[in-house]
Amino acid sequence: MNxxxxxxxxxxxxxxxYGTGSRETGFLRAYPVLLAAARMEAKxxxxxxxxxxxxxxxxxxxxxxxxxxxxxxxxxxxxxxxxERVVISESLIKPIAACLSSLVGASKVLHLANPSVFPMWxxxxxxxxxxxxxxxxHMGQPSNYLGFIEEVWTMTSDPLFLTFHHEYCTAYQxxxxxLRIAPYPLTEPRVVQSATAELA
Numbered sequence: 221m222n223x224x225x226x227x228x229x230x231x232x233x234x235x236x237x238y239g240t241g242s243r244e245t246g247f248l249r250a251y252p253v254l255l256a257a258a259r260m261e262a263k264x265x266x267x268x269x270x271x272x273x274x275x276x277x278x279x280x281x282x283x284x285x286x287x288x289x290x291x292x293x294x295x296x297x298x299x300x301x302x303x304e305r306v307v308i309s310e311s312l313i314k315p316i317a318a319c320l321s322s323l324v325g326a327s328k329v330l331h332l333a334n335p336s337v338f339p340m341w342x343x344x345x346x347x348x349x350x351x352x353x354x355x356x357x358h359m360g361q362p363s364n365y366l367g368f369i370e371e372v373w374t375m376t377s378d379p380l381f382l383t384f385h386h387e388y389c390t391a392y393q394x395x396x397x398x399l400r401i402a403p404y405p406l407t408e409p410r411v412v413q414s415a416t417a418e419l420a
Contacts, residue, residue: 221349221371221416223380229415230384234391236418237398245399247279252404254278258332266291269298269329273320276328287319294319301333308337308369310362323360331409339372339409341365344420369409376408385411 238244254275262268270286277284293315300312317326327341345368346354358364375381388411393403406414 221375223375223378223384226375226388226412226415226419227384229418230387230391232418233388233395233415237395240399245401248396248399249401250279252402254332255335265295265299268302269295272298272329272332273325276325276332280322280325280328282322284325285321287321290315290319298329298333301330301338303334306334306337308366310366313362313365317362323362323365327365335407335410337409339369339413341368341413342417344417345413348416348420372409372412375412381408388415 238248257275258272260271262271273284273286297312297315300306301316306312313323313326313330316329317323320326320329324342327338330338331340343354343359346358346364349368349371350358354364385408389406392406392414396403
């Protein structure tokens with residue numbers, strides 16, 4: 221995956237639109253609120269993790285389920301993910317995915333925890349990357365989410381990314397304006413993930 225492949229997303233965002241009552245529009249409107257709620261001070265790390273997981277699962281097709289046996293490890297990994305110098309590895313991702321029984325859910329929790337580092341990830345992203353529908357087995361492998369993270373950061377270091385970022389964000393803000401949603405910024409991982417999902 222490269223920036224050239226993502227450029228058609230600019231036109232799609234600029235020209236396309238969602239209905240005012242659609243699920244997609246609801247998410248666009250709620251997204252900055254979700255980020256703000258995830259950043260609110262918590263009395264302890266457990267509360268911070270459970271709150272963020274609850275926020276993420278408000279936009280998941282399945283209900284939130286917590287595995288009590290892996291909860292302490294998930295809370296520790298979540299705290300590490302919020303740091304300024306995050307070491308991205310399977311050992312960070314696996315405990316959260318195990319606790320939630322979902323790697324996709326873990327990616328959303330990690331994004332809310334640190335949106336400047338972790339992109340959200342799901343079937344639409346992988347359908348675009350693979351040019352075919354991903355299997356359940358594929359979606360359960362942390363190495364595949366890690367592969368997407370690596371691609372995201374490879375693209376953001378490309379000299380062409382600055383121009384793409386500007387054009388995509390301009391189109392995105394125009395979409396928000398059409399939907400009468402107040403503008404808000406997008407992190408680099410969010411730009412790549414959003415553009416990928418648009419093209420899936």
